[in-house]
Amino acid sequence: MKQAIRTNLADSAAGNLRAEITGGRWTVGERIPNEATLVEMLGVSRGTVREAVRALVSQGLLETRQGSGTYVRATADPAAALDRVRQTCLRDQWEVRALLDVEAARLAALRHKPEDIARLRKLLAERRTVAEVGREVFVQRDIAFHRAVVQASGNEAMVEIYDFFTAAITDAIKSTLRGEVPEPDTQAHAEIVEAIASGDPDRAAASVRVFMAPILLQLGRLLSS
Amino acid sequence: MKQAIRTNLADSAAGNLRAEITGGRWTVGERIPNEATLVEMLGVSRGTVREAVRALVSQGLLETRQGSGTYVRATADPAAALDRVRQTCLRDQWEVRALLDVEAARLAALRHKPEDIARLRKLLAERRTVAEVGREVFVQRDIAFHRAVVQASGNEAMVEIYDFFTAAITDAIKSTLRGEVPEPDTQAHAEIVEAIASGDPDRAAASVRVFMAPILLQLGRLLSS
DNA sequence: TTAGGGAAAGTCATCTGATGATTTGATGAT
DNA sequence: ATCATCAAATCATCAGATGACTTTCCCTAA
Numbered sequence: 001m002k003q004a005i006r007t008n009l010a011d012s013a014a015g016n017l018r019a020e021i022t023g024g025r026w027t028v029g030e031r032i033p034n035e036a037t038l039v040e041m042l043g044v045s046r047g048t049v050r051e052a053v054r055a056l057v058s059q060g061l062l063e064t065r066q067g068s069g070t071y072v073r074a075t076a077d078p079a080a081a082l083d084r085v086r087q088t089c090l091r092d093q094w095e096v097r098a099l100l101d102v103e104a105a106r107l108a109a110l111r112h113k114p115e116d117i118a119r120l121r122k123l124l125a126e127r128r129t130v131a132e133v134g135r136e137v138f139v140q141r142d143i144a145f146h147r148a149v150v151q152a153s154g155n156e157a158m159v160e161i162y163d164f165f166t167a168a169i170t171d172a173i174k175s176t177l178r179g180e181v182p183e184p185d186t187q188a189h190a191e192i193v194e195a196i197a198s199g200d201p202d203r204a205a206a207s208v209r210v211f212m213a214p215i216l217l218q219l220g221r222l223l224s225s
Numbered sequence: 226m227k228q229a230i231r232t233n234l235a236d237s238a239a240g241n242l243r244a245e246i247t248g249g250r251w252t253v254g255e256r257i258p259n260e261a262t263l264v265e266m267l268g269v270s271r272g273t274v275r276e277a278v279r280a281l282v283s284q285g286l287l288e289t290r291q292g293s294g295t296y297v298r299a300t301a302d303p304a305a306a307l308d309r310v311r312q313t314c315l316r317d318q319w320e321v322r323a324l325l326d327v328e329a330a331r332l333a334a335l336r337h338k339p340e341d342i343a344r345l346r347k348l349l350a351e352r353r354t355v356a357e358v359g360r361e362v363f364v365q366r367d368i369a370f371h372r373a374v375v376q377a378s379g380n381e382a383m384v385e386i387y388d389f390f391t392a393a394i395t396d397a398i399k400s401t402l403r404g405e406v407p408e409p410d411t412q413a414h415a416e417i418v419e420a421i422a423s424g425d426p427d428r429a430a431a432s433v434r435v436f437m438a439p440i441l442l443q444l445g446r447l448l449s450s
Numbered sequence: 451t452t453a454g455g456g457a458a459a460g461t462c463a464t465c466t467g468a469t470g471a472t473t474t475g476a477t478g479a480t
Numbered sequence: 481a482t483c484a485t486c487a488a489a490t491c492a493t494c495a496g497a498t499g500a501c502t503t504t505c506c507c508t509a510a
Contacts, residue, residue, distance in 0.1 A: 058280035067501030079304035292472030
């Protein structure tokens, strides 16, 4: 089944309720059995049932109406999509983020404002090297630079999704690889800025693409071995 | 602030706890006050405190360890990112999805398996036209086709994120535009399949790009007016 | 006959008290 | 110094009672 490592009954009960929902036995808009019935069905106390329901409510699957009942709001929670993304292999995640980097640069070349370029140059100047500021700070500033490129694209949805991948990837790298990815090149970063400033979308995209290719290759090697 | 229409104390309490976390007063890894203390702080009963904590646990912000305490797992919930994406303008969302379409086709050209091509041809043949199968079914099959392209890219993370954008966009379109986007062209779809089958990544990407451009333009016009 | 009011049942919301299970740190003996 | 043991702290769970809100239905009055 799922995981046998259920640490508490409330989570276990929530899992059972979720199964009823995702399994289609309870449809959207339908009212589910009342608390007393759930107590019997799940074999736990009322407080535990309420905690389980509360968990599913906070996930958007259920909705409680005092005096009326508890209703199914959705059959699949959108947050689960993020969990599934997190569970895909690191190479796939990195590939998507790299893709976003490339296309963000393309859009930035077309739509950037003057202050965007100034900001990129400033961030690049502050970046320094690992030797100068330490790995932690350097990675942070590197991320800030690439994020600024995405912001320059003028697409808010892209910024959000880029942030998500950045967070997921840094988490994964922290817990597995521990700094074995190649260090980004300052020269290549400068070329990205110039390409965007030139207003040539293809040149901007290409500048990021050649930049990402070796990293992606290295990552593929590390993960396959 | 948020909503003053808090219907229940548990949600309200969860909101207060969330504020402590996102406000930085409780840092990641730190143990938060025990239940009895939270009862005093929040002015609610233990059961209500537990429901509030349970909600935040299910959202990934907190983590409870029996016998030890409750700890902060993250300072910002990842699910909120999706909400923010949903609140960005439809044009931005569409642009990101179109971008994913283009790059998925590029990867598919490089990595597709023979059965992927067969599947795409089959889906395209089943697609028919709006006049034949009705708008609802047609849109559904059109989505299935494009999803298959993304699947052919062999990148699971991309499939997940593509699904998310597809869901968000169809929701938004249903509630606002009501079918004013241009109808996709069967001829153009066939060209996408052939381009992927040819194994030429640039040709595949270009075939989708020219396909998306007019739709994006139309969408920009509709939303600006 | 119909519209309105109100009672009653059903349901979730909340509080209180008690007990069990687990972790953690201190205590004490070896 | 090390290890076993114990006690305190903490979350997990159960049980009972009361309040608040919604829905339904019946009864009354027009």
